[in-house]
Amino acid sequence: MGFSQESIKRLNGQFKGIPPEEIISWAIKNAENPVVTTNFRPYEVAILHAVSEVKNDIPVIWCDTGYNTPNTYKHAQEIIERLHLNIDLYVPQQTTAHRDSIMGIPQIEDPLHAEFTKQVKLEPFQRAMNAHKPDVWFTNLRKGQTALRDSLDILSLSKDGVLKVSPFYYWSDTQLDAYLKQRKLPNEHKYFDPTKVLENRECGLHT
Numbered sequence: 001m002g003f004s005q006e007s008i009k010r011l012n013g014q015f016k017g018i019p020p021e022e023i024i025s026w027a028i029k030n031a032e033n034p035v036v037t038t039n040f041r042p043y044e045v046a047i048l049h050a051v052s053e054v055k056n057d058i059p060v061i062w063c064d065t066g067y068n069t070p071n072t073y074k075h076a077q078e079i080i081e082r083l084h085l086n087i088d089l090y091v092p093q094q095t096t097a098h099r100d101s102i103m104g105i106p107q108i109e110d111p112l113h114a115e116f117t118k119q120v121k122l123e124p125f126q127r128a129m130n131a132h133k134p135d136v137w138f139t140n141l142r143k144g145q146t147a148l149r150d151s152l153d154i155l156s157l158s159k160d161g162v163l164k165v166s167p168f169y170y171w172s173d174t175q176l177d178a179y180l181k182q183r184k185l186p187n188e189h190k191y192f193d194p195t196k197v198l199e200n201r202e203c204g205l206h207t
Contacts, residue, residue: 003155003163012153020167023154024054024138027165031136037061037125038140040068040076041191043176046168047140049185052083058138060085061128065120066096067105071190078186088132090124105194117195134162141166 003011015023028034036051036058038044051058062076080087092099099119106112137158143150154169168176180187 008155012155015154020050023167024051027136028055033134034136035059035061035132035134036138040072040188042187042189044140045079045185046176046179047138048079048083048085051138052085057086059132060087062087063090063124063128065194066092067192067194069190069192072188075188090128092120092124094119121195137162137164139164139166140168142169142171
């Protein structure tokens, strides 16, 4: 799409306060190969619903770490079936059982934590992006989640030049709760990310 930082800044000013479906429609119209990524964490159903309402066959990349809670897996299956998502599943190259036997889940201060994060999240994600080669990447980043995400906006560029679109960037939990309630969509709160530990810690995909 060839956006400059100046044009992205200008568009972000225009898009602030615009309904998410209008932002999504604009991005889909200008995209050649859009994708949406998910891990089925809390409020992920909002971006999945909003994007699939505009383009129901969009590839939905799910990078499953293998450490999700049973509740998250049941929630994921429910949303996949209900929204008829075009899921493309990516998992680590090593099984969870194998990794648990030789590494476990390292603490953040453990030197092995970086390798753990690479195995369960970064490598599967990079493999997915290499396979799909998107020019537009829909994600549910929101202001207030982490320090890094506070520095982004509705539109931002990844290090590979992919246009990241976060249509709910300025939405609060209360607003998203109302969005889900109005559409009778379930949420998921029993979510576990072994690479973050703390809720406000960046996972690595957006750095």
